Amino acid sequence: MHPTAVNLYPLLGVLVIVAGFVLRFNPMLIVTVAAIVTGFAAHFPVERILEAIGSGFVKTRVIPLIILLPLPVIGLLERHGLRERAQIWISGIRAATPGRLLIAYLFVREITAGLGLTGLGGHPQMVRPLIAPMAEGAAARFGKLGDTERYRIRAFAAASDNVGLFFGEDIFVAFGAIVLMVTFLKEAGITVEPLHVAVWGIPVAVAAFVVHSLRLRRLDRWLERRAQASSETPDSPSHAATPANGEHA
Amino acid sequence: MTILLNYFFWLLGVLLFVVGGIIVCDREHPKRFLAGGFWILYGVVFVVGDRLPAAVVGGLVVAMALVAGFGGVTGGKPKVRTESERFERAKQLGNRLFAPALTIPLVTVIGTLLSSHLVFGGMPLIDPKNVTLVSFGIGCVAALALACWLTRDSVAQSVRESRRLIDALSWAVVLPQLLGMLGLVFADAGVGKAVAHVSTTYIDLDHRFVAVVVYCVGMALFTVIMGNGFAAFPVMTGGIGVPILVGVFHGNPATMAAIGMFSGYCGTLLTPMAANYNIVPAALLELPDKYGVIRAQVPTALIMLVVNIVLLNSLMFL
Numbered sequence: 001m002h003p004t005a006v007n008l009y010p011l012l013g014v015l016v017i018v019a020g021f022v023l024r025f026n027p028m029l030i031v032t033v034a035a036i037v038t039g040f041a042a043h044f045p046v047e048r049i050l051e052a053i054g055s056g057f058v059k060t061r062v063i064p065l066i067i068l069l070p071l072p073v074i075g076l077l078e079r080h081g082l083r084e085r086a087q088i089w090i091s092g093i094r095a096a097t098p099g100r101l102l103i104a105y106l107f108v109r110e111i112t113a114g115l116g117l118t119g120l121g122g123h124p125q126m127v128r129p130l131i132a133p134m135a136e137g138a139a140a141r142f143g144k145l146g147d148t149e150r151y152r153i154r155a156f157a158a159a160s161d162n163v164g165l166f167f168g169e170d171i172f173v174a175f176g177a178i179v180l181m182v183t184f185l186k187e188a189g190i191t192v193e194p195l196h197v198a199v200w201g202i203p204v205a206v207a208a209f210v211v212h213s214l215r216l217r218r219l220d221r222w223l224e225r226r227a228q229a230s231s232e233t234p235d236s237p238s239h240a241a242t243p244a245n246g247e248h249a
Numbered sequence: 250m251t252i253l254l255n256y257f258f259w260l261l262g263v264l265l266f267v268v269g270g271i272i273v274c275d276r277e278h279p280k281r282f283l284a285g286g287f288w289i290l291y292g293v294v295f296v297v298g299d300r301l302p303a304a305v306v307g308g309l310v311v312a313m314a315l316v317a318g319f320g321g322v323t324g325g326k327p328k329v330r331t332e333s334e335r336f337e338r339a340k341q342l343g344n345r346l347f348a349p350a351l352t353i354p355l356v357t358v359i360g361t362l363l364s365s366h367l368v369f370g371g372m373p374l375i376d377p378k379n380v381t382l383v384s385f386g387i388g389c390v391a392a393l394a395l396a397c398w399l400t401r402d403s404v405a406q407s408v409r410e411s412r413r414l415i416d417a418l419s420w421a422v423v424l425p426q427l428l429g430m431l432g433l434v435f436a437d438a439g440v441g442k443a444v445a446h447v448s449t450t451y452i453d454l455d456h457r458f459v460a461v462v463v464y465c466v467g468m469a470l471f472t473v474i475m476g477n478g479f480a481a482f483p484v485m486t487g488g489i490g491v492p493i494l495v496g497v498f499h500g501n502p503a504t505m506a507a508i509g510m511f512s513g514y515c516g517t518l519l520t521p522m523a524a525n526y527n528i529v530p531a532a533l534l535e536l537p538d539k540y541g542v543i544r545a546q547v548p549t550a551l552i553m554l555v556v557n558i559v560l561l562n563s564l565m566f567l
Contacts, residue, residue: 006446010438013431014474021521027528028420029318031427032311035434042438050307052437056430057310058298061258062382063425063525068261068415069385070353073392075410077350079330080400081339085346088339119357119385123530129350132534151536155545158530159518162542163549166514170507177479181506184483188491196503200564204511207556212549 013038070125077129086130087137096138098153099220102160103213105131109164110209116172121161132157142227149226156219160212167208171201251372254379255299257386262295268412275325283321287313288415291423310427317420324416342400349396353388360384414533421532421539425525428476435475444471445488454489457498461562464489468509469516469554476522478513485509500565508561515557518550519543 013034020030032053039049074082090096105121112120121127132154139145139153170177178194185192265288272278273285290309298306316322330338339346360367361381367374375383393407415422435441448467454460464485471481490509494500517523521540531539538544 006442007439008443008447010435010440011443011447013435013438013440014444017474017522026318026320026420027424027521027524028314028427031424031431032314032318035431036311038431038434038438038440044438047304050304050311052303052307052434053310053430054301054303054306054308056433057294057306057426058303059433060426060429061295061298062254063429064422065257065261065382066385067418067422067425067525067529068264068411069257069389070392071411071414072264072404072407073349073353073389073396075414076393076396076400076402076407077346079335079338079406079410080342080346080402081335081337082346082350084332084336084339085342085344089344089347117358117361119361119381120354122354123526123533125350125353127530128533130347151538151541152545154534154536155531155541158534158542159545159549161530162518162526162546166517167511167553170510170514177482177510180479181482181486181510184486185491185502185506188487190491190495190502192503192506197507200501200504200507201511203560203564204508204553204557207560208511208549208553211552211556215549 007042009041010038012041066122067124074124074129082129083133086133087140090134090137091140093138096134097141097220098135098139098156098223099216099218101135101138102131102156102216102219105157106160106164106209106212106216109161110168110205113165113168114171114205116169118165118169121165123158123161127157127161131161139223142223144227144230145223146226146230149223152219153223156216160216163208163212167205171198171205250369250374251376252374252383252387253376254382254386257383257389258295258298260386260390262292264408264411265289265292265295265415267408268415271409271412272325272416278323278325280321280323281325283316284323284325284416287316287322287420310430313423314427317423322420324419327413327416329413338400345399349392349399352392352395353385356388356391357381357385360387417535418529418532421524421528424528425523428522428524432475432477432480435480441480441484445484448485449488454493457566458562460489460493460498461565462558464494464505464509465512465554465558465561468512469519469550472513472516472523473520474522476517476520476524478510478517481513481516482506482510485513494565498566501567504561504565508557508564512554512557512561515550515554518546 016034016037017030035053036049039052109121135153135157136150178197181197182192182194269285269288269292273281275281290313294306294309360375361384364375364380397404452463454463467485468481471484472478475481486509490505494505495502521528527543528539531542
């Protein structure tokens with residue numbers, strides 16, 4: 001082995017990232033500095049660094065498109081009470097709790113992602129306007145909920161979308177990750193069938209559903225305890241979303 | 250006529266121009282020129298980004314990072330309806346309100362499934378290279394039309410509402426793209442090779458179980474750093490997976506690839522570098538703690554990493 005054959009200096013970029021997040025600088029600044037440092041470490045001239053940053057940024061324009069394009073619709077619907085409607089609807093279902101609702105969403109998200117329908121969920125178009133308000137609305141049955149509880153329910157709504165998506169999409173044969181794996185192994189001289197890679201992912205996908213569902217059930221029990229504790233201290237403010245005058249009676 | 254992905258980039262660019270313009274004209278906004286300028290610059294990337302020289306775009310990105318990095322992108326005071334007004338509207342409109350929101354995923358899926366049949370006069374309606382994204386874009390436009398009709402509200406109002414949400418998201422919305430860019434720069438500069446070199450030189454991989462653990466944990470850790478399992482996979486699989494797990498211990502490569510990638514996803518659940526999954530939702534859900542979503546995911550991710558190690562060790566060598 002020739003240790004000198006590999007230039008280890010680009011690892012400085014990784015160091016900038018880790019140090020930047022630990023020291024809590026603004027992430028945009030950290031990432032830009034890391035890109036510049038990495039470029040210098042690889043002996044790129046300034047213009048080549050700017051070119052690398054610019055072409056990388058243009059190639060990845062799809063990512064913000066998915067976040068930003070639904071915003072006009074979602075914003076307009078929120079103005080007309082979409083999130084409130086989601087809370088009213090879910091409070092009409094007696095069996096609903098935040099945990100059970102999110103387990104159901106996790107299940108649907110994972111199954112549909114496994115069938116290649118990853119577009120059925122997502123944070124801007126599903127979690128913010130529908131799933132998170134529904135989960136909060138379902139928590140009304142526990143009674144009084146403070147900000148801590150509401151924020152935790154919302155965080156779990158986002159987490160359930162992520163877990164469902166990640167562990168579901170990888171068992172879809174035509175998914176990009178599987179194509180990437182098969183192509184990479186082929187170049188390394190190993191032939192595998194995409195279907196085999198997908199099938200071997202299934203035990204993990206099942207385990208992820210079980211693990212996260214158990215945590216969502218614990219979320220329900222935690223909410224119940226917190227609600228009981230706060231109902232014993234009568235002055236705590238209520239944030240529970242109770243729909244007005246018997247909408248669901 | 251074929252609907253191309255570029256049309257939606259242009260549409261988004263125009264939206265960002267208008268939102269930036271509204272902010273610049275908002276005299277109550279504390280930093281209206283910096284914040285408005287930030288979104289207008291960002292709009293430029295969408296409208297002409299692919300036609301500008303790459304170095305110019307790189308300069309724009311550095312300028313945006315400086316504005317955001319030193320606190321220039323703050324939000325204004327949003328004018329929102331009171332909660333009781335929104336409850337009133339929610340009761341008037343009923344469950345019909347869900348229809349436009351569900352239109353986006355529905356059109357995305359239908360467009361994706363039917364795209365190969367939607368050919369008119371020899372021209373595909375949906376750009377075959379970007380079927381899902383173009384269908385998603387069509388879904389967003391269709392949903393907006395339906396929402397305006399349903400609520401008897403205007404497109405102009407929807408732009409004002411977008412401004413409210415974009416203000417709330419702030420620079421978090423640019424971060425995922427910036428990280429994607431960083432991944433490409435890392436690849437260009439050979440960071441992956443350096444990591445593989447370090448991990449194979451300094452760790453003793455003679456024991457099968459140690460090698461399995463190093464592969465899974467390495468996938469997760471490298472994904473934490475890169476924010477993306479796709480970036481970690483070639484590095485760890487080329488460095489440890491293929492030469493050691495398959496080459497020395499004769500494991501099943503399909504199992505290794507599947508469970509290795511899932512180990513990377515455990516890392517994705519843990520890292521602020523996967524900003525579009527972890528930081529953007531925290532901003533969208535208006536959580537005070539920008540790591541709140543990550544905190545909710547930590548136990549699931551760590552348990553799943555252990556599950557992955559156990560499954561890989563028992564299934565790979567059957």
